[in-house]
Amino acid sequence: xxxxxxxxxxxxxxxxxxxxxxxxxxxxxxxxxxxxxxxxxxxxxxxxxxxxxxxxxxxxxxxxxxxxxxxxxxxxxxxxxxxxxxxxxxxxxxxxxxxxxxxxxxxxxxxxxxxxxxxxxxxxxxxxxxxxxxxxxxxxxxxxxxxxxxxxxxxxxxxxxxxxxxxxxxxxxxxxxxxxxxxxxxxxxxxxxxxxxxxxxxxxxxxxxxxxxxxxxxxxxxxxxxxxxxxxxxxxxxxxxxxxxxxxxxxxxxxxxxxxxxxxxxxxxxxxxxxxxxxxxxxxxxxxxxxxxxxxxxxxxxxxxxxxxxxxxxxxxxxxxxxxxxxxxxxxxxxxxxxxxxxxxxxxxxxxxxxxxxxxxxxxxxxxxxxxxxxxxxxxxxxxxxxxxxxxxxxxxxxxxxxxxxxxxxxxxxxxxxxxxxxxxxxxxxxxxxxxxxxxxxxxxxxxxxxxxxxxxxxxxxxxxxxxxxxxxxxxxxxxxxxxxxxxxxxxxxxxxxxxxxxxxxxxxxxxxxxxxxxxxxxxxxxxxxxxxxxxxxxxxxxxxxxxxxxxxxxxxxxxxxxxxxxxxxxxxxxxxxxxxxxxxxxxxxxxxxxxxxxxxxxxxxxxxxxxxxxxxxxxxxxxxxxxxxxxxxxxxxxxxxx
Numbered sequence: 049x050x051x052x053x054x055x056x057x058x059x060x061x062x063x064x065x066x067x068x069x070x071x072x073x074x075x076x077x078x079x080x081x082x083x084x085x086x087x088x089x090x091x092x093x094x095x096x097x098x099x100x101x102x103x104x105x106x107x108x109x110x111x112x113x114x115x116x117x118x119x120x121x122x123x124x125x126x127x128x129x130x131x132x133x134x135x136x137x138x139x140x141x142x143x144x145x146x147x148x149x150x151x152x153x154x155x156x157x158x159x160x161x162x163x164x165x166x167x168x169x170x171x172x173x174x175x176x177x178x179x180x181x182x183x184x185x186x187x188x189x190x191x192x193x194x195x196x197x198x199x200x201x202x203x204x205x206x207x208x209x210x211x212x213x214x215x216x217x218x219x220x221x222x223x224x225x226x227x228x229x230x231x232x233x234x235x236x237x238x239x240x241x242x243x244x245x246x247x248x249x250x251x252x253x254x255x256x257x258x259x260x261x262x263x264x265x266x267x268x269x270x271x272x273x274x275x276x277x278x279x280x281x282x283x284x285x286x287x288x289x290x291x292x293x294x295x296x297x298x299x300x301x302x303x304x305x306x307x308x309x310x311x312x313x314x315x316x317x318x319x320x321x322x323x324x325x326x327x328x329x330x331x332x333x334x335x336x337x338x339x340x341x342x343x344x345x346x347x348x349x350x351x352x353x354x355x356x357x358x359x360x361x362x363x364x365x366x367x368x369x370x371x372x373x374x375x376x377x378x379x380x381x382x383x384x385x386x387x388x389x390x391x392x393x394x395x396x397x398x399x400x401x402x403x404x405x406x407x408x409x410x411x412x413x414x415x416x417x418x419x420x421x422x423x424x425x426x427x428x429x430x431x432x433x434x435x436x437x438x439x440x441x442x443x444x445x446x447x448x449x450x451x452x453x454x455x456x457x458x459x460x461x462x463x464x465x466x467x468x469x470x471x472x473x474x475x476x477x478x479x480x481x482x483x484x485x486x487x488x489x490x491x492x493x494x495x496x497x498x499x500x501x502x503x504x505x506x507x508x509x510x511x512x513x514x515x516x517x518x519x520x521x522x523x524x525x526x527x528x529x530x531x532x533x534x535x536x537x538x539x540x541x542x543x544x545x546x547x548x549x550x551x552x553x554x555x556x557x558x559x560x561x562x563x564x565x566x567x568x569x570x571x572x573x574x575x576x577x578x579x580x581x582x583x584x585x586x587x588x589x590x591x592x593x594x595x596x597x598x599x600x601x602x603x604x605x606x607x608x609x610x611x612x613x614x615x616x617x618x619x620x621x622x623x624x625x626x627x628x629x630x631x632x633x634x635x636x637x638x639x640x641x642x643x644x645x646x647x648x649x650x651x652x653x654x655x656x657x658x659x660x661x662x663x664x665x666x667x668x669x670x671x672x673x674x675x676x677x678x679x680x681x682x683x684x685x686x687x688x689x690x691x
Contacts, residue, residue, distance in 0.1 A: 087165060088231075090153040091238040094172060098295050098457050100141035101179060101564065102312040104638075106324065107135040108183075108563040111635060112570050113610065114330050115560060116414040116429065119323035124416040125613055126635035127628040128667045136641030138564075142180045143192065143644070146172075151193055164231070164246055167223030168239070171253040174215035175459065178260050181208040182568050185637040185671040186656060188649075201652050202661075204679060205672035212260060219253040240296045241459075252293055254285040255465045259565070262468035265475055266572045268676045278472045282485075286462035289495045293461075299454030301446055314453035315433065315444045315515070325429035326389050328413035328422050329610060330559065333552060334385040335411055336371040337364055338609030339423065340600065341617045347423070367600040367608045369549050370556065371536050373407065379534020381407050383527035386519045387449050387497050388559050390429075392436035394518050397504040401520050403527060409518070416613055416622070433515060445504075445515030450561055452502050458561040463493035467554040474550060479542040486550055490537055493557040494528040551606045571636055572674050575612055576605050582677070583670055586631035586685050590614075593623055593632065630665035631685060636674070639667055657681060660688040 109115035110124035122129040129135070154169035181187055187208050188200035223246055235244025242248040261278040264270055286292065298309040301316045310316045332338045340348040364374050371382040383406075391409045399405035412421045414429035421427045430436050432451050433444040446453040466489035474482035501524060504516025519527075532538060540549065551569055558566050570576075578596045579589025589596055597615045598605035611618035612634055624632040640646070640661070645653055653661030658680050659669035665686075672679055682688075 087153060087156040087160060087162065088234045088238050090149050090156075091165075091168070091235075092240050094146050094150050094153060095240045095295050096297075096308065097141050097145035098176075098459060099308065099312050100137040100145060101459075102457060102561070103137035103319075104135055104183070105560060105563045106319070107638060108567045109324070109560050110327075110416070112563055112567040113327045113416075114555075114563050114566065115324050116327045116416055116418070117324050118418055121417040123635070125622070125624060126633075126667075127625055128635075128639050130628075131642060131646075133642050135638045136644070138180055138183050139641035139644065142176050146176060148193060150176075160229075162229050163222045163225040163227040164229070164235070164244075164249075167219045167221075167225075167246075167253070168249050170215045170219035170222060171249055171256065174212050174219060174253065174256045177208065177215070178212045178256055179564055181205055181212065182263060182671075182673070183564060183638050184640055185669070188652070199649055199652055202656060206679075209260065209673070213257065216253045216256045216260070220250060223250045223253065241293055248291055251284065251286050251291050252460070254281045255291075255293075255460055257281055258285050258465050258468050259460065262471060263568050263572060263673045265471065266674055266676060271476060275472045275476045279469060279476070279481075282469050286460070286465045289462050289492050289499065291462050292496060293459040294456035295459065296456050297454065299446075299452075301453045304453075310453040311447075311450070311455040311457070313432075313447070313451045314455065315447040315451075316453045320432050320451065322419065322431050325419050325432065326411075326413045328415060328429075331389065331411045331413035331429075332368075332423075332609050333370055333555060334382065334389055334559075335373045336368050336380075336382075337374065338368040338600070340365045340367070343617075345617050345621070365600060365609065369536070369546075369608065370552055371531070376404075376407060379530050379539075380536070381527055382531050382536070382556075383519060383524045384494070384497050384556060385409075385411060387501060387517060387524065388556070390432045390434045391518065392430040392434065395510055396508070396513065397506045397516065397518060400503055400506075400518050401523055403523055406519055406523070406527075434518065443510060443513045443515060445513075446502070448502050448504070448515060448517045449497075449500050452500070454502075455500055461492065461496050461557070461562075463489045463496055463557045464554070464562060464565065466492060467550060467557060470550050471547070471554075474545070474547060479545055482550070483540070483542050483545050486545065486553065487532075487537055487540075489557065490553055491532055493553075494525075494532065496557075498524050498528065546603070548606050548608060552608065555607070568673075570607065570610075571671070573606055574674070575634055576607055576610060577612075577634075582680075583675065585633075585683060590632055592626055594621070595632070595634070628664050628667075630659075630668040630683070633665065633668040635667045636670045637667055654691075657688070658683045659686055660691075662691040663688060664690060 106120060107123040110117045117124050120134060150169060150173055154166060157165040157169060185205050186202045189203040189208050189211060191197060191200045231244060258278055258281050261274045264274045267274060297311055298304060300309060304310050307317055312319055342348055364372055372380045386406055386409060389411050391411050393409035412424050412427040412429050414420060415422045419428040433447055466485045470482045470485035470489060498521055501517045501521050503520045504518060505514060507513045555566055574584055576598045577584050577589045578598055581588050584590060593614060595612050595615045597611055600608045613622045614624055614632060615621055626632055650662060659666050
């Protein structure tokens with residue numbers, strides 16, 4: 049009996065031991081960091097990471113002169129910040145924040161035969177990497193997500209472009225497949241862009257293709273290949289502002305469960321403050337007050353011009369093509385100025401329903417690196433929330449327009465895509481279709497702008513001000529209709545239309561959320577620099593001390609009134625540092641993320657050509673998309689041994 053009892057006890061002990069072992073192993077699974085999650089759970093977190101694009105607008109907006117900055121002046125002066133991750137958030141987005149999460153999302157969806165989600169994944173991947181390569185140019189691609197690697201070789205931009213194109217077309221193929229899955233509310237709740245609307249995701253993928261092809265207008269093959277392909281997608285891409293790709297955020301200010309649920313430009317996250325402000329050039333474009341300069345860089349004033357009677361300290365140029373806010377005539381006022389720019393006028397929000405008063409608001413922009421206006425002595429740029437001075441946001445409330453806590457992250461709009469199509473048709477010689485798409489694009493941007501207005505409330509004193517837009521939605525729509533029917537839109541004919549009309553209106557439409565693409569547009573025309581040869585370099589377009597840029601009277605100049613820091617005809621020019629620039633060259637790419645590449649991947653950077661990634665002037669290396677032909681093997685005056 050004792051022997052039998054011992055056996056029974058032994059078996060029980062073994063059984064208990066096995067159970068305990070299994071439970072012990074279970075306990076060591078980290079429920080907060082699972083090794084597998086349901087596919088749909090990846091979706092909203094991947095999309096939320098698009099806020100990284102806004103983060104790096106802090107670099108590109110100064111580069112393309114939408115904004116000036118007093119806190120990160122390297123980009124305003126076309127240098128690079130040494131030993132810093134500044135400007136590296138798009139890199140972080142593609143390789144880390146989305147990174148393997150997006151790879152897993154796509155691969156799991158393929159395994160589960162959830163074709164709609166596969167297509168969404170490839171569409172997002174194409175969009176993200178399109179932004180990434182235009183921003184940084186050459187990238188680790190082929191080896192990017194290979195496990196176990198400590199160094200990652202770079203692929204040149206033409207390879208990356210082809211892959212982005214393939215991902216976008218693959219997305220369309222999957223999205224058009226018959227998907228038998230019943231997703232219920234899963235996609236509606238977790239897709240923060242289109243809430244599972246497959247038809248809009250198809251338009252999104254086609255729009256990515258148009259956006260990519262639009263960057264290739266300087267390539268030799270554009271007229272024969274890229275242009276015809278681009279316009280072939282026109283009826284398949286975004287058609288109205290209802291198609292706009294925007295990541296909806298929960299907002300909520302201090303009540304939000306996470307600060308990242310608030311817009312990056314909003315008051316709660318406080319990333320703008322007084323450190324970033326509208327540039328003088330942006331104000332010139334939006335108000336129709338681009339000045340003319342003489343040979344010495346001095347502004348030319350009309351004989352009858354009286355500063356005392358002027359609302360702006362600079363005059364309307366004959367070459368200005370956006371609007372004329374100095375003239376109080378119906379159709380001359382573009383109301384996007386009061387939505388997109390900040391103004392200290394009407395501090396008490398008393399006149400947001402009075403168009404005559406709104407037309408008299410004053411706007412000032414800062415220089416490259418300071419808020420003081422270079423063309424309006426004694427005036428300075430207000431904050432983008434609309435305050436004259438001070439760093440406190442106490443009177444800003446939740447912000448305004450896209451600088452509002454609850455505003456979405458804007459990725460692409462129908463207006464942007466139509467401007468791309470208009471440019472393609474114009475370059476291909478079809479000015480009739482170019483004009484049609486151009487007018488539609490401006491109208492779409494008016495709708496887009498109006499959609500996100502957050503009008504303020506009239507107050508008795510500044511102590512009662514809670515921020516908001518300084519124009520009501522109804523009045524904005526009225527002024528927009530008048531502008532669209534006026535001389536600057538409806539009044540433009542095929543004979544009038546120039547490339548400048550298209551690109552400067554696109555500058556306004558993309559302000560500031562699309563600064564990355566505006567910078568693409570400026571680089572593909574080499575910043576309107578006068579040069580000889582295939583590309584500008586020291587001796588054929590610039591020297592150490594000045595850039596020779598096209599004058600506004602030059603019919604080939606695209607951005608009227610635009611001059612880079614050392615330009616000959618700009619009164620507030622400053623010299624680029626030749627320590628961090630190739631003979632004073634402007635910036636053509638942003639360096640890779642410092643802690644990723646310059647700490648761990650230096651051998652791969654060293655191999656890059658025509659300029660090594662380790663030279664002090666790597667950011668001056670012109671990307672492949674700018675060249676008429678292939679990559680050059682070298683630049684004149686470049687010493688690739690410098691590190």
